[in-house]
Amino acid sequence: LREDFRKLFLNKKYSDVKLKVGEKEFFAHKNVLGIRSPVFSTMFDQDMLENRTGVVDIEDMEEETVQNLLEYIYTDELNDDIDDKSALRLLLAADRYQVLILKDRCISMIMSKLSVENICEVIAVADLINQEHLKSFALSYIFENVSRVLSTPIWFEWVGKNMKLATEIMCELSKHFGREKND
Secondary structure, rough: HHHHHHHHHHHHOOOOOOEEEEEEEEEOOOHHHHOOHHHHHHHHHHHHHHHOOOOOEEOOOOHHHHHHHHHHHHHHHOOOOOOHHHHHHHHHHHHHOOOOHHHHHHHHHHHHOOOOOOOOOOOOOOOEEEEEEEHHHHHHHHHHHHHHOOOOOOHHHHHOOOOHHHHHHHHHHHHHHHHHHHH
């Protein structure tokens, strides 16, 4: 069945909707998208532009992200070779289209790939989509690697752009190390 759906995705035949990302068009099937995503379901059940035209314009996602999203919707498979940045973008897409199992898979993948280089972006995305489990996990990573994280140029640049969240992190660090000191 999985291979049949992969073939369905890769073949334009019987498609009744196009997802456009820039100049790239992905041919898809409303029934498949709608059954796997409540957002697509609502889009195609209502008298919305996308339903009338058969075109879903996606302006703020990369082709690769939409490709990965659609492949998951059709096959229930996620490429394990996906890098951390792609996993973060796919997490945002899964959140937007409410593909919850994909969202959970992306979170697990991101948690396994945490690093000093990506921790700022991970915690910002977790905060943006109100993903407390990922945010808490990222905070724990910061606690365990505080000197390495806080001494990177990435951190200093990120703090300037994310003052509110950085302040929240610093308050949590203060509480964490205050408790540790009292123990």
